[in-house]
Amino acid sequence: MKIPVIAIFDIGKTNKKLFLFDEDYKIVFERSARFIETKDEDGDACENLESLRLSVFDSLHEVLRNKQFDIKAINFSTYGASLVYVDELGKPLAPLYNYLKAYPQALQNEFYATYGGEEAVAVKTASPVLGSLNSGMQFYRIKHEKPELFEKIKYALHLPQYMSSIITGKMHSDITSIGCHTNFWDFEKNDYHAWVYQEGLAQKLAPIFPGDGVMQSTFPSENYLTGVGLHDSSAALIPYIESFKEPFILLSTGTWCISLNPFNSQSLTKAELDKDCLCYLSYQGKPIKASRVFSGFEHEQEVKRIVEHFGTNAGKYKTIKLSLPTIQRYLPDQNLAAYFDGLPDDYFNFANTDLQGFVDDEEAYHNLIFTLVFKQYKSTQLVLKNTSVKRIFVDGGFSKNQIFMNLLAMVFPEIEVYAASMAQATSMGAAVAIHKHWNTKPLPTDMIALKLFVSPVKN
Template identity: 40%
Template sequence: MEVKEVIAVFDIGKTNKKFYVFDKEFNPIEFEYTQFDEIPDDEGFLGENLDALTGWVISTFDSLLENEKFKVDSLNFSTYGASLVHIDKDGNRVTPFYNYLKPFPKQLEEQFKRLISQEQFELETASPLMGFLNSGLQLYYLKYQKPTLFAKIKHSIHLPQYLSSLYTNEYVADYTSIGCHTGLWDFNTGQYSDWVKKEKLDSLMAPIVPSTHTKMVERKGQIFKVGVGVHDSSSTLIPYINSTDEPFVLMSTGTWSICMNFFNEGAMTNKELECDCLNFLSLKGSALKASRLFLGKHLTDQAHMLSDYFGYDKDAYQKLEWQEAFESKRKNSKQLLFDHSLIHPERFGFVNNPVPDLDQFDSFEDALYHLYDELVDIQVASLDLAIGKSDIKRVYVDGGISASKVFVGLLSKKLSKMEILNSELAVGSALGAALLVNYRNLTPTFLEQNYQSSKQVEIS
């Protein structure tokens, strides 16, 4: 029996937990996914069941190791960001795994602003002040709200590096997680921010290693490389950077839609920060401008609301077909027909409609089309911030929404002077993690093989 050498990657999203097995040419050959119910933290707020997640990771990977068809060359992890795991001196978790959507106490935020003004914080760290979405503020919260637990912490590491440590027993940090709107990093000086040092939180940070760093591990009779893990949005960029020299913006979609511009070197402005722009850190620690929109979650919520109203199955919105001749009922392009308050459209000059009149739509499909039309308009405004003044003519759409011909078709119509390419393989973040533990350039034909122009999408 021929034994195939493979690369294993866990791609951990907020909702879907995915496991990919790639061959040595980076073709996905095995795939499985699962979901877990959230559990309450010590204050009753629901969040990731980290015990269930780690149990699934270990059992799933052990099954691969025991499969005689495969020889594992390497293992890596791509996960969502803004999430810290706090470890004591014996390697045990100290605190619950807090959800980045957990509300941040108002009085503590005011206390924090006396330490550093919001304007200074945002300009230095290139990230809006967002409470628990800034993982640095999760540490600040623990220090002042839960000092007994805080005193036990030896290391605070981000989720990708925590999963890696299950196999390596090493606690490390990488730039992609540190630079993921954490509020920890000063993008001007290239080191931890002064407020972090004043609070002595830098002492809890693990040593920074390259994102390509690996450690040899033996388990179940196999010896393989284990990567340090990577923030998923940053990981999605890696196949593109390694395949083309042509400037582009990547729209990485899922719960969030994040537009990343590796070619925009302009300094962050207050206006951009107000519109949820931020900087990420690249693999090597350089700044990467991005704009962010809570698109996937909002689309799902609104589509389910329409399903309930019109009496359709909750997944019916995923079957919507492309209509070239769609015409909007909006009399003013800035006046919205739906309530998009969750994604704050007013930041981009739109007028929100908190009480939508659903009777004005002819059908479920008509309402859905108008919903998509408005969301694409807001997405284009967010995308424009990531593009800035850079000369970009190509946009890659990766992740869940790339499968929607309606979304991609509307995006192509509204950005008619750009080439919009959508992925046929929603594996961008997993593929990036696979590349990091087997680092080499992809052939230029990789993107041609796996992406198609929206102008070539088969229209139904």
């Protein structure tokens, strides 16, 4: 008896994965690949689109040959801020330019001067000024620097939708990609921003297809129900939105620690944008206010410094437990949240701290986490205030860090703080988004494992 499954391609910057989920959302097959990057015409590193395309076909052929599985549906979740420019046959006309590619300052200045200034565009599109990380700016650049290429383009597809198109032969846009700091979407009027129409880009953006809808595939000969593909940050939120109806924040931790609040529909302010807030759109087209801080990267750099200074092993800090006597050296007499509220955002910067001042590596590490929780508190508050959030779910690397989780519970005493774990959240989200089309069972109640953290001290 074959196992009914959904195939999800999860395409990150580094790892490209294929997962098969059964009807209970358990992973029953996994395959991982890494590709050597290629270079664009300027010599900048970029994704190898052809390797990616062939890998999808190879992986699907492999699964089809496997007599254990019966593929019911296919979907994609990939990193965002990347456009594939295709002709009317869906073939790429240019490299997949890297979203970290330097953006010409003169062109950027010209764009914002034409369309009302940085602040006006940023507030309307919920997009901080990020150069190539605003995918709309990549397309604007093509039009102005490569007009011959621009003429040939039938559609500019975000990467998830390009991946879907190679299976379905159909070209669509998706709201989770359009709504993620692209400069394309006007959140006030719920349509493309006026500049997209004025520059003639709107007709080169494919029709929007619902994130919870499916199409028939053309690969290889059988018809598979196929989703339109989702932006990874939005996909990771879907299992939480489907599982919990009470207001919550998801704190997704990795290189960036992103606080996502699906229950905050207040318009972004200039002050919030200046502090790196933005809005995503959920797969149902609802705004999700988000703030982010670069804590995972800072943690990695500072642990290296601690290891070098004290001659310890980095692995030690993966399992280190909270020491109350150690952390109490840093705790104020007053409530921790009130203490943090009274400090400017840049008050703590561990990188400037002389490690000679610490008794040992554990004291230094506790202090590092204390400063990161300070930054996290300031960041999360931006999307938390004036909402009725009762729970914070933390997933990713910091959810396993006992010191971080205990301090977070301490600084949010009125809110339940949970470490949440789910196998492959972005892939799971892409599967759950089209659940009703392929799965006859109800959504399982145990998709997300939760562990409650309570403040270790009364403050």
